[in-house]
Amino acid sequence: xxxxxxxxxxxxxxxxxxxxxxxxxxxxxxxxxxxxxxxxxxxxxxxxxxxxxxxxxxxxxxxxxxxxxxxxxxxxxxxxxxxxxxxxxxxxxxxxxxxxxxxxxxxxxxxxxxxxxxxxxxxxxxxxxxxxxxxxxxxxxxxxxxxxxxxxxxxxxxxxxxxxxxxxxxxxxxxxxxxxxxxxxxxxxxxxxxxxxxxxxxxxxxxxxxxxxxxxxxxxxxxxxxxxxxxxxxxxxxxxxxxxxxxxxxxxxxxxxxxxxxxxxxxxxxxxxxxxxxxxxxxxxxxxxxxxxxxxxxxxxxxxxxxxxxxxxxxxxxxxxxxxxxxxxxxxxxxxxxxxxxxxxxxxxxxxxxxxxxxxxxxxxxxxxxxxxxxxxxxxxxxxxxxxxxxxxxxxxxxxxxxxxxxxxxxxxxxxxxxxxxxxxxxxxxxxxx
Amino acid sequence: xxxxxxxxxxxxxxxxxxxxxxxxxxxxxxxxxxxxxxxxxxxxxxxxxxxxxxxxxxxxxxxxxxxxxxxxxxxxxxxxxxxxxxxxxxxxxxxxxxxxxxxxxxxxxxxxxxxxxxxxxxxxxxxxxxxxxxxxxxxxxxxxxxxxxxxxxxxxxxxxxxxxxxxxxxxxxxxxxxxxxxxxxxxxxxxxxxxxxxxxxxxxxxxxxxxxxxxxxxxxxxxxxxxxxxxxxxxxxxxxxxxxxxxxxxxxxxxxxxxxxxxxxxxxxxxxxxxxxxxxxxxxxxxxxxxxxxxxxxxxxxxxxxxxxxxxxxxxxxxxxxxxxxxxxxxxxxxxxxxxxxxxxxxxxxxxxxxxxxxxxxxxxxxxxxxxxxxxxxxxxxxxxxxxxxxxxxxxxxxxxxxxxxxxxxxxxxxxxxxxxxxxxxxxxxxxxx
Numbered sequence: 066x067x068x069x070x071x072x073x074x075x076x077x078x079x080x081x082x083x084x085x086x087x088x089x090x091x092x093x094x095x096x097x098x099x100x101x102x103x104x105x106x107x108x109x110x111x112x113x114x115x116x117x118x119x120x121x122x123x124x125x126x127x128x129x130x131x132x133x134x135x136x137x138x139x140x141x142x143x144x145x146x147x148x149x150x151x152x153x154x155x156x157x158x159x160x161x162x163x164x165x166x167x168x169x170x171x172x173x174x175x176x177x178x179x180x181x182x183x184x185x186x187x188x189x190x191x192x193x194x195x196x197x198x199x200x201x202x203x204x205x206x207x208x209x210x211x212x213x214x215x216x217x218x219x220x221x222x223x224x225x226x227x228x229x230x231x232x233x234x235x236x237x238x239x240x241x242x243x244x245x246x247x248x249x250x251x252x253x254x255x256x257x258x259x260x261x262x263x264x265x266x267x268x269x270x271x272x273x274x275x276x277x278x279x280x281x282x283x284x285x286x287x288x289x290x291x292x293x294x295x296x297x298x299x300x301x302x303x304x305x306x307x308x309x310x311x312x313x314x315x316x317x318x319x320x321x322x323x324x325x326x327x328x329x330x331x332x333x334x335x336x337x338x339x340x341x342x343x344x345x346x347x348x349x350x351x352x353x354x355x356x357x358x359x360x361x362x363x364x365x366x367x368x369x370x371x372x373x374x375x376x377x378x379x380x381x382x383x384x385x386x387x388x389x390x391x392x393x394x395x396x397x398x399x400x401x402x403x404x405x406x407x408x409x410x411x412x413x414x415x416x417x418x419x420x421x422x423x424x425x426x427x428x429x430x431x432x433x434x435x436x437x438x439x440x441x442x443x444x445x446x447x448x449x450x451x452x453x454x455x456x457x458x459x460x461x462x463x464x465x466x467x468x469x470x471x472x473x474x475x476x477x478x479x480x481x482x483x484x485x486x487x488x489x490x491x492x493x494x495x496x497x498x499x
Numbered sequence: 500x501x502x503x504x505x506x507x508x509x510x511x512x513x514x515x516x517x518x519x520x521x522x523x524x525x526x527x528x529x530x531x532x533x534x535x536x537x538x539x540x541x542x543x544x545x546x547x548x549x550x551x552x553x554x555x556x557x558x559x560x561x562x563x564x565x566x567x568x569x570x571x572x573x574x575x576x577x578x579x580x581x582x583x584x585x586x587x588x589x590x591x592x593x594x595x596x597x598x599x600x601x602x603x604x605x606x607x608x609x610x611x612x613x614x615x616x617x618x619x620x621x622x623x624x625x626x627x628x629x630x631x632x633x634x635x636x637x638x639x640x641x642x643x644x645x646x647x648x649x650x651x652x653x654x655x656x657x658x659x660x661x662x663x664x665x666x667x668x669x670x671x672x673x674x675x676x677x678x679x680x681x682x683x684x685x686x687x688x689x690x691x692x693x694x695x696x697x698x699x700x701x702x703x704x705x706x707x708x709x710x711x712x713x714x715x716x717x718x719x720x721x722x723x724x725x726x727x728x729x730x731x732x733x734x735x736x737x738x739x740x741x742x743x744x745x746x747x748x749x750x751x752x753x754x755x756x757x758x759x760x761x762x763x764x765x766x767x768x769x770x771x772x773x774x775x776x777x778x779x780x781x782x783x784x785x786x787x788x789x790x791x792x793x794x795x796x797x798x799x800x801x802x803x804x805x806x807x808x809x810x811x812x813x814x815x816x817x818x819x820x821x822x823x824x825x826x827x828x829x830x831x832x833x834x835x836x837x838x839x840x841x842x843x844x845x846x847x848x849x850x851x852x853x854x855x856x857x858x859x860x861x862x863x864x865x866x867x868x869x870x871x872x873x874x875x876x877x878x879x880x881x882x883x884x885x886x887x888x889x890x891x892x893x894x895x896x897x898x899x900x901x902x903x904x905x906x907x908x909x910x911x912x913x914x915x916x917x918x919x920x921x922x923x924x925x926x927x928x929x930x931x932x933x
Contacts, residue, residue, distance in 0.1 A: 089600065090602045171520035175519075224602075
């Protein structure tokens with residue numbers, strides 16, 4: 066037996082790995098406490114960039130006549146929040162990069178930062194009116210898209226279901242709000258020009274549907290407080306005013322000449338809507354932070370508890386060799402076995418059986434977490450699959466992003482299937498299509 | 500702009516996070532280089548425990564008359580490999596536990612170690628013949644199961660598709676070989692007692708089918724060299740001899756009295772088979788190690804390359820400010836813009852556009868890896884789902900594990916669907932069934 070016992074003595078034990086398993090969870094929660102700070106900064110920065118984008122649109126659309134000051138104050142605000150974002154990154158950089166958690170997340174951060182490097186130049190072009198409203202909107206939108214994608218990757222990295230779920234709610238709310246912002250831009254273009262052509266109307270319809278789909282996912286993962294705020298938003302009379310204007314925007318041709326004054330009305334309503342959406346975002350973010358802190362405290366206590374427990378087991382085994390119970394491993398446990406074998410194994414057994422319960426408990430916990438995590442993972446998976454399916458259609462049929470989305474929706478409608486299903490089916494056919 | 504520029508200076512840049520993303524991959528590969536060592540030790544230890552289990556069965560079945568010496572030498576061999584295993588654990592412990600990679604993996608290691616703590620006592624009971632062959636087999640099997648499960652969790656943790664695929668092949672080969680070992684035990688019991696009752700025959704059939712399913716998955720993920728060895732194994736005339744004996748074992752009642760001499764024949768053939776399966780395992784393990792080393796070297800070079808590249812970009816920007824190209828961001832890039840804005844942004848842009856390509860390249864690579872990883876993930880997912888479905892049926896119908904497997908297979912056959920499909924459907928009905 067010595068061949069085994071000798072190294073076993075200094076080798077890590079079951080208890081060591083049980084502790085390691087708990088510490089691993091703790092490290093991961095710590096990571097997400099840091100991520101939470103980043104998510105908050107991103108949420109604020111995105112909102113401010115959306116305002117800046119809106120103001121820049123009006124500024125450029127009016128040939129520099131309007132919103133010059135608004136734009137400037139919004140640029141200043143974005144810079145303030147940008148500073149916060151860089152500050153947060155600087156402070157959590159080590160924590161974010163010290164562990165092999167997610168290459169995708171880190172690379173997405175690189176994309177986002179790269180985009181922000183171009184912001185100053187973009188603003189210069191806007192101010193000098195060297196860029197069209199459409200092209201400025203596109204540049205701002207890609208900055209924002211890259212920032213939201215960081216939150217998506219964070220959600221994809223979470224292993225704690227409660228935390229992952231809230232990040233899924235968060236990223237879908239942010240995406241929905243962004244579609245709302247793009248709808249504001251499209252509407253402004255249509256109303257201020259006095260009419261919507263087919264392309265503009267269809268883009269608007271697409272953005273409305275895309276928004277709704279995001280908000281659906283949000284509602285299925287959000288916490289109660291945030292859901293209450295969301296309901297309040299839906300009840301707001303403003304929403305029906307927006308609905309009326311949407312109908313005009315999407316009813317191609319029917320309203321030939323729209324009163325350009327509607328543009329201001331539309332911009333005001335949609336801006337109000339986005340500001341209220343931001344308050345919902347803040348609520349989700351607050352709940353996320355609270356959960357992380359809570360789960361982190363739980364995990365730390367549980368770890369400490371187990372460490373004490375295991376230590377006490379060692380102590381007891383050392384203190385009261387007499388108290389070692391009869392082994393149950395043998396079929397006939399009747400007679401009291403003796404000799405060195407017993408002396409050397411009793412501890413292992415006694416200790417083993419106690420450790421066993423702790424390990425089993427941890428196994429059950431981890432399994433339950435994995436099960437609960439599934440729905441969050443699926444929501445993210447569906448999103449990825451739909452994006453893949455859209456790209457596939459764009460390449461294959463040489464159509465625009467909007468058209469691709471329309472084709473997908475039509476397929477789903479015609480086949481009476483859910484959108485993710487149809488997307489999956491399409492992606493699974495990728496090789497055939499190519 | 501100062502509000503932004505000031506913190507931006509010391510804040511991590513896109514380049515920093517691109518490097519971080521690459522380092523993250525490197526850390527992960529390093530982790531799997533260590534895991535590889537562990538997988539090798541586990542594969543060896545499992546094989547030796549399977550031999551020990553087989554010998555213990557004959558020893559107990561013959562009332563201690565036979566295999567006394569064989570058993571002892573196998574115990575000694577297991578102890579030697581156990582020592583290697585503990586040695587490896589001791590050496591890689593820090594690396595395994597320093598990063599939040601997988602709580603499940605670490606907890607599974609705890610289970611495996613706990614099981615091994617009981618080995619000495621189990622052997623004592625076997626030697627003293629205080630335990631039945633059946634109960635000893637069960638105890639050895641659970642030790643082995645817990646060791647193989649460690650490899651499963653490792654496979655579930657891998658993010659590099661080539662590495663994950665080989666671990667999937669490895670774990671299914673190990674599982675198949677273990678089913679083969681259990682079949683050897685069941686067959687020995689039947690042949691040595693001279694007959695197979697229904698229960699024994701059905702267990703044998705179940706183990707044969709379970710083996711085949713594992714080997715199917717193995718063949719779809721294994722490397723070419725291992726596949727060649729696998730084909731060689733299949734061609735071995737021994738396989739048809741085994742087939743003949745299997746037919747006798749599974750043809751309930753038809754062969755009333757079997758010549759007990761067949762027991763030795765059976766044990767010899769199956770042992771030979773398992774030894775050859777082990778050589779295939781060694782080949783997969785060797786390929787796994789080679790891939791890890793190779794991928795690690797690639798990743799390290801790529802990281803070094805990027806670091807140099809980014810450094811040179813910085814240097815060039817600092818050295819030749821004149822060489823900064825015209826910005827393409829503006830619609831009308833015709834006139835040469837001047838002033839501080841240009842001075843301060845040119846760098847960002849020049850640097851930005853170069854970094855951009857590197858970040859895009861990394862994005863594509865990571866996406867491709869994720870896509871390629873999917874099939875491996877699905878194979879593991881299928882396995883988990885089937886285990887869940889079996890547990891579900893056992894609880895719900897109060898039937899044995901074998902029966903549950905039979906029910907699943909019958910469902911699949913009747914519906915002409917794949918087993919994983921049926922299992923998924925069943926698990927998705929869990930709440931209804933409960």
